[in-house]
Amino acid sequence: MRFSASLIAMILAPACLAADFAVSVGAANSFAFSPTQIFPAPGDTVTFTFLSRNHSATTTTFDTPCPPPDGGTADGFDTGFLSATTGQTPSATVTIVDTAPHFVACAQAAGAHCRMGMVMAINPTAEQPFAQFLANAVA
Numbered sequence: 001m002r003f004s005a006s007l008i009a010m011i012l013a014p015a016c017l018a019a020d021f022a023v024s025v026g027a028a029n030s031f032a033f034s035p036t037q038i039f040p041a042p043g044d045t046v047t048f049t050f051l052s053r054n055h056s057a058t059t060t061t062f063d064t065p066c067p068p069p070d071g072g073t074a075d076g077f078d079t080g081f082l083s084a085t086t087g088q089t090p091s092a093t094v095t096i097v098d099t100a101p102h103f104v105a106c107a108q109a110a111g112a113h114c115r116m117g118m119v120m121a122i123n124p125t126a127e128q129p130f131a132q133f134l135a136n137a138v139a
């Protein structure tokens with residue numbers, strides 16, 4: 001009995017191909033995530049790196065983004081507040097487990113950063129595009 005090379009490749013492929021998507025938070029003192037939308041696959045990771053002030057990356061709803069719910073949405077995540085005010089640049093990594101859209105906002109100042117447009121989207125869709133999510137946040 002022998003195992004085909006293609007079967008072995010299929011088993012190994014997910015781990016080998018998992019990618020990390022880097023998202024900066026507050027670059028150059030901005031109230032912004034960059035990039036504002038990413039399209040990871042299940043098994044990929046997203047690493048948020050906090051470059052200024054004191055922010056969070058917290059999942060929220062498309063329709064009512066600000067402020068995000070405490071701890072994020074049930075199907076999402078919350079990095080908690082991470083501060084770069086002492087010269088450190090903390091980071092947090094989350095693993096994406098599905099293909100559903102996830103909308104992310106900063107929870108700081110009871111949603112004030114969010115209302116300034118400090119939001120980003122993971123796997124936004126044609127029905128729920130980033131531009132409309134941003135418009136919902138700053139409305």
Ligand SMILES: *[C@@H]1O[C@H](CO)[C@@H](O)[C@H](O)[C@H]1NC(C)=O
Pocket residue numbers: 054055081082083085108109
């Ligand atoms: C970051 O912000 C949170 C929420 O406003 C606050 O509780 C926390 O003390 C802040 N951290 C630092 C280091 O300033």
Ligand SMILES: [Cu+2]
Pocket residue numbers: 031054055056106107108113114118
């Ligand atoms: Cu913030």
